[in-house]
Amino acid sequence: MTDRFSFRLLETDAGARFGEIGTPRGIVRTPAFMPVGTAATVKAIYPDQLKAAGADIVLANTYHLMLRPGPERVARLGGLHAFMRWDKPILTDSGGFQVMSLAKLRRITDEGVTFQSHIDGATHVLTPERAVEIQCLLGADIQMQLDECIELPAGHDDVERAVERSLAWGMRSRRAFERLMEVGTAKPGQALFGIVQGGTDADLRRRSTDAVVAMDFAGNAIGGLAVGETQSAMLATLELTAERLPAEKPRYLMGVGTPVDLIESVARGSDMFDCVLPTRSGRHGQAFTWAGKVNLRNARYADDPGPLDPESSCPAARDYSRAYLHHLVKAEEYLGAMLLSWANVAFYQQLMAAMRGAIAEGRFARWAEEAKRRLA
């Protein structure tokens, strides 16, 4: 434990990186997958199960928490860690992405975003300064600058405008974070990450990357991907971005992805990931296993006495029959969503652990080929 934020790069192998982020709340082993705890809970999973599954860090959504229960209330109640009973690191996003995708009647200016809550229609304003303040009130260990993330495909001018605005917001987020650190609202060891934007336009990505790097954040995120582009466009953009990012800081690829996306992105130097896929799929009867995706709604599992994934160490994947899981999914029972969400989050953690092991032992390229074949 330390009261400083740190990153140690322990091994690099075939482009993939094995490392450790240090925070006052504990170590995050990288490459790391962060389960998404949108509204201060990773849906249908107990905190203890997350920990036992190997999660070092979870992500929470600033947009949802600013609307309900409200950051000032969370602060009064002792912060997000105490509120949701998760004592390990938490990363919060800035709220920008969800304002764009969920809020009604949003109006974006250089100052910030004005929008209506999707819950009760109330009007809210999110500026770079407020986004950082909210994340400090929540007590997030890793905080994100406010950025403008636009859907792809988009025209060059729209992407460029979003890049310039995100850079300006990045600088304002950085200054706001420093001020909050001076007055003690931000706590020692908490860190702010910058976000690279630029769609799939190589020139804009390079410009954005270089400007974000110059701002010297504690870590760098790659945003604006996994929003509608092809996997090859995503990976090409990731490659040209990653090669311009400093090796000594963590790289967070936002919103990615499928198991194969994760392997491909780790191979291109990404260290951190988040995605709703394991939990959302779990709630819809889909499981991720070492033998690929399993749709438990399928009638073929109605009489299958075998476990979901004999290679998994997760009780949900190991101890219950596929026939029972099929029944629970068909009957729309809570326990179906609970077991499959748990199994999926555990699978993602096992996948990351396998990658870390392969990188540490210098066999990542071979491991990745074999894993992609099995998961396909």
Add this chain to the structure above:
Amino acid sequence: MTDRFSFRLLETDAGARFGEIGTPRGIVRTPAFMPVGTAATVKAIYPDQLKAAGADIVLANTYHLMLRPGPERVARLGGLHAFMRWDKPILTDSGGFQVMSLAKLRRITDEGVTFQSHIDGATHVLTPERAVEIQCLLGADIQMQLDECIELPAGHDDVERAVERSLAWGMRSRRAFERLMEVGTAKPGQALFGIVQGGTDADLRRRSTDAVVAMDFAGNAIGGLAVGETQSAMLATLELTAERLPAEKPRYLMGVGTPVDLIESVARGSDMFDCVLPTRSGRHGQAFTWAGKVNLRNARYADDPGPLDPESSCPAARDYSRAYLHHLVKAEEYLGAMLLSWANVAFYQQLMAAMRGAIAEGRFARWAEEAKRRLA
């Protein structure tokens, strides 16, 4: 452990009974509350949590399981215990009650009930013989005769007809169970209970009770209560029924009830109970505590840092703040239903344990007065 079904009455105090049901799957301490696992899962709760909460037995619904996944399938998969990963005793109802309340286009004759599934409209037939066969296929440790349960208020003739039919079905259920025991479909130590009907009509109740007792079931259930009558009518009927039931066999009051109902019914000699109230309430933001009912939707809990019930040993009631539970309920998060269902099932078990302790120590009447005051 034993391969016989047994009941030992250990103490009687102020009308309340403390005892032990012995089955090959383990002991059931009485008075016992059986959490309801309708479709082979107690909604939103893991089997391990039920066990840790102190549940010795769960109830599963024949009606739901005969429709989905089907008793023959459950038998092929090793029986209900293996299917739902619950190795302690299971009691199944006969399906009759739910056919009356859930099925469409039901037609009742002396032979049995023909009805359409509420899931897919398929036609099914439930006879006394089939109801017992289904329960044997499921592998239930305690099985119930098929009965006709009618809604109250009802006319005298309707109640009388239901009583007579239930008695005839009781005799057929008993014979069917004996035949299945001879051929090995029913297993040693499994038991069949009879059911007293008769609405709130004292004469019909007495007639039904005496006839059921004469059939010499392993245990006797009191059905047809908690279906719309007042609490005082229910308790009066319970009293006149219980005094005619043999002391040396367990008495199961079906479908009851609230915490105060349970105390009043234990005071009148009941040994076993089941009710969806703790789990259904939990899914709707209602919690049972030693200080009474708590509606977590209420805005007054939004800033309450205290636990749900400081007297509970259940982690759900002890470790999370009311503010967090309020938030989860408002946000309609799975974890809200999970934690409150868990807390409620644990509270019901703690209530039964407190009653057993009070009876064993000869202080039940005093304990009951104090508990009713606190819970009101």
